[in-house]
Amino acid sequence: MLPEVQALVRLQDCDHAVTRLETELAELPKRLDALQKEVAAQTKSLATLEAKLKADESERRKLEGDVELHKSKIVKLKKQLNEAQNLTQTQALEHEITWAEQAIAKAEERELELLMEEEQLRADIAVAKGKLLAMQKNFEAERQQALARHKAGLAELASLAEQRKTTLATLTPQVTSVYERLRKKHKNGVVAVEVVNAQCQGCYMEIRLQLWQELRAHPSFLACENCGRILYIPSVTGFDPQFGPAPVQ
Ligand SMILES: [Zn+2]
Numbered sequence: 001m002l003p004e005v006q007a008l009v010r011l012q013d014c015d016h017a018v019t020r021l022e023t024e025l026a027e028l029p030k031r032l033d034a035l036q037k038e039v040a041a042q043t044k045s046l047a048t049l050e051a052k053l054k055a056d057e058s059e060r061r062k063l064e065g066d067v068e069l070h071k072s073k074i075v076k077l078k079k080q081l082n083e084a085q086n087l088t089q090t091q092a093l094e095h096e097i098t099w100a101e102q103a104i105a106k107a108e109e110r111e112l113e114l115l116m117e118e119e120q121l122r123a124d125i126a127v128a129k130g131k132l133l134a135m136q137k138n139f140e141a142e143r144q145q146a147l148a149r150h151k152a153g154l155a156e157l158a159s160l161a162e163q164r165k166t167t168l169a170t171l172t173p174q175v176t177s178v179y180e181r182l183r184k185k186h187k188n189g190v191v192a193v194e195v196v197n198a199q200c201q202g203c204y205m206e207i208r209l210q211l212w213q214e215l216r217a218h219p220s221f222l223a224c225e226n227c228g229r230i231l232y233i234p235s236v237t238g239f240d241p242q243f244g245p246a247p248v249q
Contacts, residue, residue: 001219001232002126002219002220002221002232003170003235004170004171004172004175004221005192005219005221005230006061007167007170007171007175008171008175008192008230009014009192009232010163010167010178011164011167011168011171011179012179012189012190012192014160014163014164014167015164015183015188015189017156017160018157018161018164019034019189021153021156021157021160022157024149024153024156025149025150025153025154026148028149028150029146031146032139032142032143032146035135035138035139036139036241037067038135038194039132039135039136039139042128042131042132042135043132044127045128046125046128046129047130049121049125050122050125053118053121053122053125055125056114056117056118056121057114057118059110059114060114060115060118061117061235062110063107063108063110063111063114064111066107066127067104067107067108068102069105070100070101070104070107070110071104073096073100073101074097074101077093077096077097077100081092081093081094081097086231087180092117163234175221179191182229185228186227186229190202190229191229192228192229192230192231192232193224193229193232194228194231194232194233194234195207195212195215195231195233197233198212200224200226200227200228200229200231202224202229203224203226203227203229205224205226205227207225207226207231208225211225211231215231215232215233216233219232219233
């Protein structure tokens with residue numbers, strides 16, 4: 001394999017590593033954002049439960065007050081009933097007492113309903129609080145991990161940039177420009193490809209026998225006639241029954 005082609009493969013590996021790393025680092029804030037949104041949604045649902053509990057408690061306290069009022073009113077009405085002068089007065093007072101008793105029964109029924117609802121809400125709130133705490137802890141752990149990964153990733157990127165610079169320094173401007181041109185053309189960034197069984201591993205087209213033999217015999221700077229990628233054969237060792245002994249590289 002030509003040293004220049006080796007350098008091209010190194011450069012390509014380096015650029016692939018940079019792309020992978022940049023994609024990974026760009027994903028970090030997105031993941032944190034998603035987690036933060038989940039925490040916010042959980043906080044909101046906890047707040048909704050707490051507000052409902054507060055409203056229920058306040059409604060129940062008001063009902064308790066109403067019941068007390070009705071009860072004292074009944075005491076008063078019963079006293080008046082004892083002192084009633086005629087049937088009309090008696091009937092009117094009795095009617096008022098019945099109404100107050102019915103109001104008490106209705107209020108107490110609602111109080112019971114509210115008590116049961118509050119019990120369920122308290123249990124739900126406890127679960128929601130536990131979940132929120134776990135989510136907050138997880139978010140914090142992920143945030144710390146992301147910060148560490150980001151820092152390490154930046155260091156890796158700096159080291160890759162250094163490697164790239166060193167590799168580029170070994171290439172002629174012509175080869176560099178071929179590389180940059182192919183990199184623009186092939187969006188996946190695969191510029192230098194292996195030839196396996198006379199097939200270009202970039203476009204998977206068979207290469208001409210003459211070209212294949214030339215490449216095996218004399219490692220050189222050859223491009224695939226179909227896709228233009230630089231072709232190479234990784235170090236071949238041993239005896240190949242189809243082609244005889246491997247060329248010295
Ligand atoms: Zn090709």
